[in-house]
Amino acid sequence: MATGSAQLATLHRVAGVRLGSAMAGIKKPNHRDTLLIELDPASSVAALFTRNAFCAAPVQVAKQHLAAAAPRYLLVNTGNANAGTGELGLQAAQASCDAVAALAAVASSEVLPFSTGVIGEHLAVDKLTAALPSAIADLSEEGWLTAASTIMTTDTRPKAASRQFQLDGSTVTITGICKGSGMIKPNMATMLGYVATDAQIAAPLLQSLLREAAEGSFNRITVDSDTSTNDAVVLVASGRAGVAVSADNVAEFAAELNALMVELAQSIIRDGEGASKFVAVTVSGAATIDEALAGAYAVAESPLVKTALAASDPNWGRILAAVGRAGIEALAVDKISVTLNGVTIVEQGGRAASYTEAAGQQAMAAEDIAIGIDLGRGSVSETVWTCDLTYEYVRINAEYRT
Amino acid sequence: MATGSAQLATLHRVAGVRLGSAMAGIKKPNHRDTLLIELDPASSVAALFTRNAFCAAPVQVAKQHLAAAAPRYLLVNTGNANAGTGELGLQAAQASCDAVAALAAVASSEVLPFSTGVIGEHLAVDKLTAALPSAIADLSEEGWLTAASTIMTTDTRPKAASRQFQLDGSTVTITGICKGSGMIKPNMATMLGYVATDAQIAAPLLQSLLREAAEGSFNRITVDSDTSTNDAVVLVASGRAGVAVSADNVAEFAAELNALMVELAQSIIRDGEGASKFVAVTVSGAATIDEALAGAYAVAESPLVKTALAASDPNWGRILAAVGRAGIEALAVDKISVTLNGVTIVEQGGRAASYTEAAGQQAMAAEDIAIGIDLGRGSVSETVWTCDLTYEYVRINAEYRT
Numbered sequence: 090m091a092t093g094s095a096q097l098a099t100l101h102r103v104a105g106v107r108l109g110s111a112m113a114g115i116k117k118p119n120h121r122d123t124l125l126i127e128l129d130p131a132s133s134v135a136a137l138f139t140r141n142a143f144c145a146a147p148v149q150v151a152k153q154h155l156a157a158a159a160p161r162y163l164l165v166n167t168g169n170a171n172a173g174t175g176e177l178g179l180q181a182a183q184a185s186c187d188a189v190a191a192l193a194a195v196a197s198s199e200v201l202p203f204s205t206g207v208i209g210e211h212l213a214v215d216k217l218t219a220a221l222p223s224a225i226a227d228l229s230e231e232g233w234l235t236a237a238s239t240i241m242t243t244d245t246r247p248k249a250a251s252r253q254f255q256l257d258g259s260t261v262t263i264t265g266i267c268k269g270s271g272m273i274k275p276n277m278a279t280m281l282g283y284v285a286t287d288a289q290i291a292a293p294l295l296q297s298l299l300r301e302a303a304e305g306s307f308n309r310i311t312v313d314s315d316t317s318t319n320d321a322v323v324l325v326a327s328g329r330a331g332v333a334v335s336a337d338n339v340a341e342f343a344a345e346l347n348a349l350m351v352e353l354a355q356s357i358i359r360d361g362e363g364a365s366k367f368v369a370v371t372v373s374g375a376a377t378i379d380e381a382l383a384g385a386y387a388v389a390e391s392p393l394v395k396t397a398l399a400a401s402d403p404n405w406g407r408i409l410a411a412v413g414r415a416g417i418e419a420l421a422v423d424k425i426s427v428t429l430n431g432v433t434i435v436e437q438g439g440r441a442a443s444y445t446e447a448a449g450q451q452a453m454a455a456e457d458i459a460i461g462i463d464l465g466r467g468s469v470s471e472t473v474w475t476c477d478l479t480y481e482y483v484r485i486n487a488e489y490r491t
Numbered sequence: 492m493a494t495g496s497a498q499l500a501t502l503h504r505v506a507g508v509r510l511g512s513a514m515a516g517i518k519k520p521n522h523r524d525t526l527l528i529e530l531d532p533a534s535s536v537a538a539l540f541t542r543n544a545f546c547a548a549p550v551q552v553a554k555q556h557l558a559a560a561a562p563r564y565l566l567v568n569t570g571n572a573n574a575g576t577g578e579l580g581l582q583a584a585q586a587s588c589d590a591v592a593a594l595a596a597v598a599s600s601e602v603l604p605f606s607t608g609v610i611g612e613h614l615a616v617d618k619l620t621a622a623l624p625s626a627i628a629d630l631s632e633e634g635w636l637t638a639a640s641t642i643m644t645t646d647t648r649p650k651a652a653s654r655q656f657q658l659d660g661s662t663v664t665i666t667g668i669c670k671g672s673g674m675i676k677p678n679m680a681t682m683l684g685y686v687a688t689d690a691q692i693a694a695p696l697l698q699s700l701l702r703e704a705a706e707g708s709f710n711r712i713t714v715d716s717d718t719s720t721n722d723a724v725v726l727v728a729s730g731r732a733g734v735a736v737s738a739d740n741v742a743e744f745a746a747e748l749n750a751l752m753v754e755l756a757q758s759i760i761r762d763g764e765g766a767s768k769f770v771a772v773t774v775s776g777a778a779t780i781d782e783a784l785a786g787a788y789a790v791a792e793s794p795l796v797k798t799a800l801a802a803s804d805p806n807w808g809r810i811l812a813a814v815g816r817a818g819i820e821a822l823a824v825d826k827i828s829v830t831l832n833g834v835t836i837v838e839q840g841g842r843a844a845s846y847t848e849a850a851g852q853q854a855m856a857a858e859d860i861a862i863g864i865d866l867g868r869g870s871v872s873e874t875v876w877t878c879d880l881t882y883e884y885v886r887i888n889a890e891y892r893t
Contacts, residue, residue: 142822143815143840173811175825175841208808209842271795313794315809316816392715392794392880393673393888400889406610407717409575413545414718420544423577438545439577440611478794480882486795487802 090481091245092367092456093359100233100251101262103285105129105327108232110239113220115213116168116206121239123217125189125224126163126283129327133289134160135296136201137303139320146171146178146212147202148319150186157198159292162189163283163323164202164217167242167268171204171212172318181214188218192225205242205268205281205319237266240281243485244270248356250349256341259332261288263346267322267353271312271362271486282307282322282353288342289328298334298343299324306350310474312361313482314390358474363481366398368458369474372412374424376467380417384462385473387415395478398458403449405434412462424465430455492883493647494769494858495761502635502653503664505687507531507729510634512641515622517615518570518608523641525619527591527626528565528685531729535691536562537698538603539705541722547574548614549604550721552584559600561694564591565685565725566604566619569644569670573606573614574720583616590620594627607644607670607683607721639668642683645887646672650758652751658743661734663690665748669724669755673714673764673888684709684724684755690744691730700736700745701726708752712876714763715884716792760876765883768800770860771876774814776826778869782819786864787875789817797880800860805851807836814864826867832857 107127115122128134136155138148154160164185171178186200193200204212227235237247251264265284290298303322324346326334334342359367370389375381388394391411397404408427413420427435430452434444452458508530515525530536538557540550556562566587573580588602606614639649653666667686692700705724726748728736736744761769772791777783790796793813799806810829815822829837832854836846854860 141812141815142819143811143824170808173808173837173841175839178841208812209806315793315795315812318808318812318815391717392884393717396885396888399885402889404610406572406575406720409545410543410610410717410720413543413720417544422545435575437577439575439580478885480885482794483798483801483880483882483885486798487804 090363090365090479091360092364092476095246097234097247097249098251100249100264101253102230102233103262103264103327104230104287104329105132106285106325107228107230108236109224109227109229110232110235111220111224111227113166113216115166115216121235122167123220123224124165124236124239125221125228127228128161128325129329130161131328133292133295133326135292135299135324137299137322139317141316141318143173143318145204145319146174146182147204148321149179150182151201151203151321154186154198154201158196159199160201161195161199162193164189164200165240165281166217167205167240169204169206169210169212170208170319173209174211177211181212184214185217188221192221203281203321205240208318233264233266240266240268242268242270243362244268244360246360248353248360250352252345252349254345256288256338257332259330261330261332262286263349265349265353267357269357270360280317280320284323284350285325285327287327287330289333290326294334294339295324295326298346301343302347302350305347306354309472310354310358311386311389312358312476355474358476361476362485363479364476365479366456366458366477368398368460368476369472370460371470371472372462372464373470374463374465374467375469375471378469378471381469381471382473383415383417384412384464385471387411388460388462389473389475392478398477399479401450401453403429403434403453408460408462409435420464421466426463428461429453430459492765492767492881493762494766494878497648499636499649499651500653502651503655503666504632504635505664505666505729506632506689506731507534508687508727509630509632510638511626511629511631512634512637513622513626513629515568515618517568517618523637524569525622525626526567526638526641527623527630529630530563530727531731532563533730535694535697535728537694537701537726539701539724541718541720543718543720545575545720547572547606547721548576548580548584549573549606550723551581552588553603553605553723556588556600556603560598561601562603563597563601564595566591566602567642567683568606568619569642570608571606571612571614572608572610572721575611576613579613583614586616587619590623594623605683605723607642610720635666635668642668642670644670644672645764646670646762648762650755650762652754654747654751656747658690658740659734661732663688663732663734665751667751667755669759671759672762686725686752687727687729689729689732691735692728696736696741697726697728700748703745704749704752707749708756711874712756712760713788713791714760714878757876760878763878764887765881766878767881768858768860768879770800770862770878771874772862773872773874774864774866775872776865776867776869777871780871780873783871783873784875785817785819786814786866787873789813790862790864791875791877794880800879801881803852803855805831805836805855810862810864811837822866823868828865830863831855832861
């Protein structure tokens with residue numbers, strides 16, 4: 090199941106960034122599971138990784154390589170996360186970089202490895218390296234859509250976004266892809282996202298742009314509150330558009346980047362495992378960002394709220410109960426109001442006088458649900474995106490390894 | 492679904508405590524939904540309530556009454572939680588106490604109200620009060636088993652425990668009942684528990700005994716991480732056994748009380764909504780209680796771990812991933828080991844050399860699963876009890892109001 094349209098907009102190529110896919114047969118045969126991304130030598134690269142203490146071998150190797158050199162190649166495999174694999178896993182991640190380096194005549198530290206799939210099984214690095222020549226032969230600036238499909242695991246459809254805009258009189262492009270459907274509560278990043286622009290951006294600025302964009306997008310989504318071991322998001326600036334991002338125009342560029350990353354993050358929720366609803370939980374009237382997020386995540390992660398959403402049941406009591414346990418200091422219950430797709434269901438902490446069950450059910454029948462919670466104690470507002478909890482989620486995750 | 496045996500041990504009567512059940516037709520007709528518990532005038536009473544900021548009207552009234560007088564009657568209804576019901580809800584809770592007071596010739600403040608059921612609908616207090624005469628007529632020291640059935644909601648079976656032991660040469664009894672199946676992550680108490688002893692215990696000591704026992708029992712369970720609006724646990728000491736609990740024998744008494752409350756708390760997990768597995772998650776080798784609990788709850792509440800448990804899948808990667816996101820400072824991954832029913836599956840942060848998938852699957856086939864996680868950084872150990880996440884949980888909670 091999934092929500093919204095599966096239709097993707099045109100994916101503009103980004104000069105200086107080429108993508109090639111191949112079939113390595115890591116988990117299943119005859120299926121694209123390997124992606125190589127080649128970056129122009131002049132590119133800047135920024136990246137964010139999972140904060141899970143059990144970060145996967147490729148995450149550890151990618152961090153070391155990033156610290157040592159400017160990346161020229163990103164290598165991604167699906168079907169195996171190479172996480173919880175100890176010393177052998179680190180060797181496998183390093184060996185895959187060595188293989189790319191040998192074929193492409195670059196240093197091994199100029200290659201960043203990424204893996205996604207089952208945790209705790211060893212990566213068949215020989216299969217992966219055997220597929221590299223065909224990935225290299227496939228390298229093309231037109232490769233974005235195929236790349237988006239290649240990195241899918243339990244995703245039911247490819248996820249990508251692209252936009253072009255004018256910056257200082259030049260056309261600038263940003264195109265990105267991502268994957269992720271379960272084990273989704275990114276903490277600094279998502280389960281694999283690759284975004285590239287042809288603007289020229291110095292590495293420190295690129296890193297801060299990525300951090301800010303991730304904070305408002307990938308760090309505001311949750312399918313099941315489980316942070317992955319392999320989350321990573323990479324932002325590349327190839328510099329080929331002939332325009333530089335600087336203090337003068339950074340706000341303009343950041344607005345476009347942030348919007349594109351919100352689009353990518355939302356596409357993960359729309360394709361959340363078993364999802365039949367796309368849900369935006371907004372907590373407003375909060376005193377601080379932390380309490381707004383605590384309230385929004387308590388609602389977005391409540392199994393009782395999520396199963397009620399699956400049943401299109403306007404069970405506002407469960408929403409109040411979730412806000413009530415969010416740990417917000419001295420919460421004044423009688424100041425709280427709640428809306429469902431614009432219908433006021435709770436005011437002053439109790440059922441709204443104007444509320445009817447019929448109006449609530451009509452609001453809940455929609456595929457896209459906006460839950461608005463006003464705490465009435467400040468002016469801060471935060472939104473978290475999530476999906477409902479369905480039979481299908483349980484089926485997918487009970488059967489994942491079989 | 493539920494796990495373990497539905498068989499209850501003999502429920503010993505507690506001198507000075509009488510229980511009477513009745514049918515008020517609050518949600519469904521011809522169904523016991525109202526319980527009255529009468530306490531000997533010499534009784535001491537201790538109670539703990541939910542920390543959910545949206546605590547229900549009866550919780551607010553019960554707290555006020557407890558502060559004003561020593562309780563003589565506890566009135567419990569199912570079918571309606573009287574939560575999120577504003578001023579009318581408070582009036583309804585007060586009116587139900589007034590009605591008991593009038594019939595029993597006590598002060599209204601000597602009555603404590605408790606409700607459980609749907610949140611956000613108004614309590615039919617007239618139906619409740621109309622059933623009081625038959626509840627009073629039914630009062631008996633033999634009423635424990637019927638009482639345990641009366642307070643059920645989505646519970647599939649009554650929950651009770653009872654024990655007798657010698658204290659200073661006298662026979663002392665402790666008998667208790669509880670209910671709860673969903674919206675279970677008690678925070679100081681559970682979704683309704685009533686425990687009584689005939690020992691004589693002064694109120695301040697009784698409160699500290701209850702707090703300690705709840706901390707190790709009801710505060711160590713989670714079905715779905717959702718803390719209820721109505722949680723309450725009450726401990727009564729009628730004093731009729733002719734023996735007083737004091738500094739000299741309190742350790743003995745506390746050991747019996749704690750064991751009984753663990754038994755009650757575990758019975759809630761065994762009957763957790765949709766449960767097909769009973770799971771004890773023990774984190775040992777922790778540096779502090781907080782980090783042991785953070786790790787244990789991260790695993791016990793992980794939807795991915797819980798769906799793997801439902802499938803009897805020894806997916807230890809999900810266990811590691813949950814521990815890794817538990818926010819434990821500077822966690823050294825390579826010191827961690829994990830066992831499943833005694834089978835070592837992870838050592839030094841990776842798959843154990845001795846581990847085979849067959850051994851893991853055999854361990855997971857059991858109905859009772861013990862997950863042991865040793866962090867290798869200290870000597871603190873904590874256990875949390877939970878159940879798996881099944882289709883049945885989603886069905887129950889998607890259909891609850893229909």
